[in-house]
Each structure stands twice: as structure tokens, then as C-alpha cells.
Amino acid sequence: MPTEDLPLQFARTRRFSLGVPRRFTVSPDGRRVLFVRTAGGRSAVSGLWMSEDGVERLLADPLALGGTEAEGDVPEAERVRRERARGTGGGITAYAADAACRLVAFTLGGDLWTVRTDGGGPRRVPTAGPAVAPQPGPDGSRIAYVTGGALHVVDADGGRDLVLAPPEGPEAAYGLPDHVSAESIGRTRSFWWSPDGDALLAVRVDTSGVQRWWTADPADPARPPRAVAYPAAGTANARLSLHVLRLDGGRADVRLPERAGSSHPTGAWTDPAFEYVVAAGWDGPGPYAVVQTRDQRSALLLGIDAATGATEPLSEFRDGHWLEFVPGTPLRTPAAGWVVTTQEGTRGLLMTGTGVRTPEGLYVEEVYGVADGRLYFAAGEDPTETHVWAYSPAAGFERLTDGPGLHSAAVGGGTVVLDSRTMAGQTVTVLRDGAPAGSIRVLAERPVVEPRPRFLTLGDRQLRAALYLPSSYEPGPGRLPLVVHSYSGPGLRTVVRAAA
Numbered sequence: 001m002p003t004e005d006l007p008l009q010f011a012r013t014r015r016f017s018l019g020v021p022r023r024f025t026v027s028p029d030g031r032r033v034l035f036v037r038t039a040g041g042r043s044a045v046s047g048l049w050m051s052e053d054g055v056e057r058l059l060a061d062p063l064a065l066g067g068t069e070a071e072g073d074v075p076e077a078e079r080v081r082r083e084r085a086r087g088t089g090g091g092i093t094a095y096a097a098d099a100a101c102r103l104v105a106f107t108l109g110g111d112l113w114t115v116r117t118d119g120g121g122p123r124r125v126p127t128a129g130p131a132v133a134p135q136p137g138p139d140g141s142r143i144a145y146v147t148g149g150a151l152h153v154v155d156a157d158g159g160r161d162l163v164l165a166p167p168e169g170p171e172a173a174y175g176l177p178d179h180v181s182a183e184s185i186g187r188t189r190s191f192w193w194s195p196d197g198d199a200l201l202a203v204r205v206d207t208s209g210v211q212r213w214w215t216a217d218p219a220d221p222a223r224p225p226r227a228v229a230y231p232a233a234g235t236a237n238a239r240l241s242l243h244v245l246r247l248d249g250g251r252a253d254v255r256l257p258e259r260a261g262s263s264h265p266t267g268a269w270t271d272p273a274f275e276y277v278v279a280a281g282w283d284g285p286g287p288y289a290v291v292q293t294r295d296q297r298s299a300l301l302l303g304i305d306a307a308t309g310a311t312e313p314l315s316e317f318r319d320g321h322w323l324e325f326v327p328g329t330p331l332r333t334p335a336a337g338w339v340v341t342t343q344e345g346t347r348g349l350l351m352t353g354t355g356v357r358t359p360e361g362l363y364v365e366e367v368y369g370v371a372d373g374r375l376y377f378a379a380g381e382d383p384t385e386t387h388v389w390a391y392s393p394a395a396g397f398e399r400l401t402d403g404p405g406l407h408s409a410a411v412g413g414g415t416v417v418l419d420s421r422t423m424a425g426q427t428v429t430v431l432r433d434g435a436p437a438g439s440i441r442v443l444a445e446r447p448v449v450e451p452r453p454r455f456l457t458l459g460d461r462q463l464r465a466a467l468y469l470p471s472s473y474e475p476g477p478g479r480l481p482l483v484v485h486s487y488s489g490p491g492l493r494t495v496v497r498a499a500a
Helices: 006-012 076-084 179-185
Strands: 022-026 032-038 045-052 055-060 103-108 111-116 123-125 132-136 142-147 150-155 161-165 172-174 191-193 199-206 212-215 226-229 239-246 251-253 274-283 286-293 298-304 311-318 331-333 337-342 348-351 363-371 374-380 387-392 396-399 406-412 415-422 425-432 435-440 454-458 463-467
Touching: 022 406, 022 415, 055 103, 055 111, 076 132, 076 179, 103 132, 111 142, 132 191, 142 191, 150 172, 150 199, 161 199, 161 239, 179 274, 191 274, 199 274, 239 274, 311 337, 331 363, 348 363, 363 406, 374 406, 387 406
Parallel strands: none
Antiparallel strands: 022 032, 032 045, 045 055, 103 111, 111 123, 132 142, 142 150, 150 161, 172 199, 191 199, 199 239, 212 226, 239 251, 274 286, 286 298, 298 311, 331 337, 337 348, 363 374, 374 387, 387 396, 406 415, 415 425, 425 435, 454 463
């Protein structure tokens, strides 16, 4: 008999999330895999790890760097980021690396830390204030971060700290996503380095026109309520703008279009004003961004002139109902041009340079990037499953994972890290040049009661459902009480062929 019941175990393991490796990054040469993981299924403090040549190594242990964070030590902007990421633990919950995955930056209690993957221990980098969202430059010599709404760049050796953009007021900030971008659109980043490391493309957020909601802490009645800039439906959004900020002090304000043209879909309620920055980035040819209208039915992919801030429409997107972009798009590739979202039929990918699109009926969920000449993405032919796919002009479309479940990946060089969640549990497998090259340990606990759902397909619309019956149930005339859990939405699936 189990010594602990399932609800108590579920709570103590934080929904069996503790001990699970996550946030994988693969170096461009495919040799190193970075990730965060707690020490076990009951530990809530994440450390920074690296797997190299099949051997796991702890790069940074928060407990050795000053212990766990007290709640008051976490900057407000970092606390909000963790809430939006649905994080349940502390320690090193996020990190960023330079282009070669040699220098890694992270924060603890507002302090900025770095560690090198080729040797040496973590070192603290002095900053102008509590640091949030650190991002090393391409060569690892500098780190951009946000403090007090200002975007800074500090030398990685702790030398000069440069203020690139002050916030210009208490309700403005550079380099942090607004509520809609982070919660609804899924854009968690708000600044991007140039490939040469001499400039950044940054989003400025002005929440002065957004209504305030107040949230109290029911566990601490003495704590004052917290103001949240919350743009409820029909109320004013935050005002967003894009800026090219150069390390030599130069600046170019990006001239974004204000409204969609005559091709904007008509309907009972339309708002053709471009209020959302869906995605942005900076690659070899230059910076780019995707902007979307308030009614989410028109969007533009814009090329940006880094010197002047002028924009050029590269692609236009329209849908009579709703545009939902695949995370990881747009992506510029040498062989296929832009990889963009298409909603003609099943939501998929279109390669503008060749006209190739993903097969009809294959619903694309995320793009992981290009490595070793192949485009990697996640997609499903059944709404209860997700699989990892690859595309190359020579081989076409290939599914890389087998077996029902939720499979995801991280890629770099000839290495693919497959994170597979099935009804039997979770495994993380490292493939190199298509062959197994090791695994990364999953330290999460197994539930004391194994779930045994019966998967059903219901009605003319073939809706998926999962039926859980008591272990003592036997078919017969007796009735059972029915608990219906049908909450979902466009970004959430509750019926999946995975245990956790």
C-alpha cells in the first residue's frame, strides 16, 4: 500500500514537475546541451546543467551561490516573468547563452551571474540594479539586461555598464514584454542582438493608457494589493514601439505602419490598427518584425532598415476570423527563404522561396529552427499527439518520433534532443547524426496511482475525450457520479496521450 495518497504527492511534487529537465539549448556544433533541472522530485530549486559527450555536469548550483531566494529578493519584473511562464520553483529558472554556447548568463535574486561551459565556476557581474532578462551578445563579451525599465549593456568581465535606453517615465519600459504579448501572443522576449553585437532591436512598452486592476495576496492580508496593467477586452492596450539602439549611442526609431490597408477583412467588428508586435528578430540580412491588428485578422512581416528605421513589407497575412502564428516563425533560411505561418486549410508552414508547404492535415505547433541543413518543427495529425518532424529539400518531410505521446525537441548541428512524454512516463534522448548518443536523466517521481484513461472520440465532430473510471468499476447496471472537466481554449489541450 502506498504511504502517501495521490493528492498529497501531486502537491508535494508540484504536479510531478520537479526533477524534470527543461529549457534545452543545443550548441551550434551539437556537442553541448544546456538545461535546467531540480535535484530531485521533491526539490524546488533548479540548477543549470550541461550534457557533453553523454556526461551531465552541474554548471551552477543556486544553493552554493548564496542559498535559496526569499520572495522579497526576486525583482517584480522577474516575479511576473515566472508567473507568465507558469513556473513553480526557484533557483535558476531561465538562462541565455552566447552564439557558441560558451558563456551562459542567469539571475538569482536580481543578481547577474555568468558561467563558462569550457571551465571555471560562476561569477557575479555588477549591475546598475536588480537585473532581469539577461541576454549575452553573440560573442559573449557583453550582456544586455533590464533594470528599472531601462535597457543596459554591461561588459561580461564586469567592466563598463552602458545605459542604452532609459525608461522615460514610471509607466514605460524597454526590453520587457507587455501583458498581451507574454500571456496571449506568447512573445516572451523584447530585445534582440545584431549578429555583429554592435546594436540591439528593442520593444518599448508604454502602459500609461492601460487600466489598472488590483490583486491581493490571500495568504498575506497585511500585504498591500498589487497594481496590474491589465488590458481587458474592449479597453486600451499598451502602446508598443520598436527601436534600433546602437552601442555607440546612435538610435533609429522604427517607423511601423499604423493601420492595415483596404485588404483588411470586413466584418461586424473590425479594428485595422496595428497594436501588437507578434515576433521580431535580427539575422544576417537585418532586423525584422511581425505586427498585427487589434482584431487579429491582418498582419505584416516587415524588414527593417537598421540605419534609418524605415520598414518594407515582406509578406502580408489575412484571415476572416483570426490569425494565430506558429511559435518560432517567421524564420529566414538560406535554402527556402522565409518560413511563415499559413492558415490555408490546416495551420502549417509555407516556405516563401520555394512554395513548399507542410502537408494538409498536419497541424504545426512550433518551429525549432534549422540545423545541419534541416528544418525541425513540431506537428500533429491527431489532436492528442505531437511529434517532431524534419524537412529538407532532398528528403522531404520526415517524422522523427514514434509512439503516441507529446514529443518536442531542441536542435543544433547534427544533434537533436527529443523530449518525449507518453503514458509510460517521460524520457529525454539525445540523437547525434540520427543515432542515439545518450540520454538526460528525468528525476521526477512516479505517481503512486497509475492513471488508466480510456480515450474516446465523440460525436459528429470527433471530439477527443478521456474517461477515467475507478479501479473497482465493473460494467453493469450500477451508476457512477460523473465529473466533467471540459475547460480548454485555442492554446490549451487537456486530452493528450501523456501521463503528466
